[in-house]
Amino acid sequence: MKNNNMVLPSLKDARMRRNLNIEFVKYKLEDKYSNVGKGKTYYIYTYGCQGNEADSEIMAGILEGVGYTKAKDPLESDLVLLNTCAVRENAEQRIWGVLGQLKGRKREHPEMLIGICGCMPQEEKATNKIINSYEFVDIIFGTHNRHNLPKLIYEAYETNKKVVEVISNEGMILEGAPKVRESTYKAWVTIMYGCDEFCTYCIVPYTRGKERSRKKEEIINEVKELVSKGYKEITLLGQNVNAYGKDLDDGSYTFGDLLYDLDKTGIERIGYTSPHPRDMDLKAMEAHRDCKSVLKHVHFPVQSGNDRVLKIMNRKYTREEYLAKIRKLHELVPDISITTDIIVGFPGETYEEFKDTVTLCDEAGFEGAFTFIYSPREGTPAARMEDPISLEEKHKWFDELVEHTNQGYLNGHMKFIGKVVSVLVDGESKSGDGMMCGYSEHYKLTHFKSDDKSLVGKIVKVKIKEAKTWFMIGDLVNE
Ligand code: SAH
Ligand code: SF4
Ligand code: F3S
DSSP states (O other), X not given: OEETXXXXXXHHHHHOOOOOOOOEXXXXXXXXXXXXXXXXXXXXXXXXXXXXXXXXXXXXXXXXXXXXXXXXXXXXXXXXXXXEOOSSHHHXXXXXXXXXXXXXXXXXXXXXXXXXXXXXXXXXXXXXXXXXXXXXXXXXXXXXXXXXXXXXXXXXXXXXXXXXXXXXXXXXXXXXXXXXXXXXXXXEEEOEEOOOOOOTTOOHHXXXXXXXXOOHHHHHHHHHHHHHTTOOEEEEEOTTGGGTTTTSTTSOSOHHHHHHHHHTTTOSEEEEEOOOGGGOOHHHHHHHHHOTTBOSEEEOOOBOSOHHHHHHTTOXXXXXXHHHHHHHHXXXXXXXXXXXXXXXXXXXXXXXXXHHHHHHHHHHTOSOEEEEEOOOOTTSGGGGSOOOSOHHHHHHHHHHHHXXXXXXXXXXXXXXXXXXXXXXXXXXXXXXXXXXXXXXXXXXXXXXXXXXXXXXXXXXXXXXXXXXXXXXXXXXXXX
């Protein structure tokens, strides 16, 4: 939608799936914009999922490519970008809070550019609110045009007017953009963009566009390059990673095939997030058994343990089908760790139906869960459903569930007592008492005594002696 030089979002357009061929765009910087950040500094605030973190690394790469350097203090920088998330109301609340803080800063330093990008601007309501109530924001753009950032900055400087460019289409695939990765030993690798699942509560298919896969050659080359630079771990990203490849060629090359091929690149660890339970096939599950590098952990979002609720959520599997996949995973890899996402208080959910989710947690043996109270998202079908249960009541259910999921975390840690695990070291523990920490191959946060900073980015062996709810503690084992 175009309005006074502003390209505004449309949820109606974002919902369309036209089955057009997806465009593969090679990043190209026009000469005109190549010095737009010379001598200037930038800072990116990143909210939301790993997809946003990966996008921020691309935007940092693009900004440094036009002369910007990263600011130490966000409030002192020439350009501040907020890469936002729209998945729940509280994610948006945080952004309004940060904008409130930036307002005063902008008054003192009017030359500072403030940009908002990511998923929030893809929503009509949010973009209108930014335009009308946060007039000091200079640039608004969405998830489909982050590669236009140099042009948008240039226009903001040239015109001294607000630049709004939010595209609501199915999206394209950007290749070849520079990246500034946060870590030197673990890396995000996006394998597919968008989502076509349209779970009835979820805004993501509207903010991220159609499901589209990167070509396998691009992914494999990216991982080989990471290996040659000494990276130890990759996390494959996508809203429904097991839909990988369905839109490419004849659709016969699957996510499972990709796992087997990436295992051969020599990368030491492969994780991924998130698979959709309906699309989790045998080959992807077998990769956990057969491929040394594939972590012994699956984040497997279930959302609900009740068949009626799963149906109105449009999840397209039943409790029993979900549990059958869990059993299969355990049959292939007996000690595999499974974590999940759960929504409490979906519109019309009864207490009895909620209890099915609680019993499912125990039956599935989840070793961790991200639990959320349902948050209505404008434009999604669930937001129009009757929702008679009060928020207060939902909070009670939530607390009841969390007792079970916390026990799951603890059980998951206890099973390693006395065992030796491999830990990719991240750095000093936050507690600051001479401990260091990292994640094990079952993706368990593990602390051990050491002050040897040279271990960061290395994989060490740790013998576990203690289990807590949120982490395990052990001693370094000398090999
Ligand atoms: N694509 C991923 C999840 C992306 S969103 C998947 O399907 O696994 C991450 C989680 O946020 C979801 O799994 C869901 O549990 C939660 N979520 C999404 N929309 C929500 C909403 N409207 N209210 C509450 N939680 C929501
Ligand atoms: Fe949202 Fe469902 Fe897609 Fe996940 S699979 S991003 S929950 S619509
Ligand atoms: Fe949030 Fe967008 Fe990710 S809504 S969870 S940042 S896809």
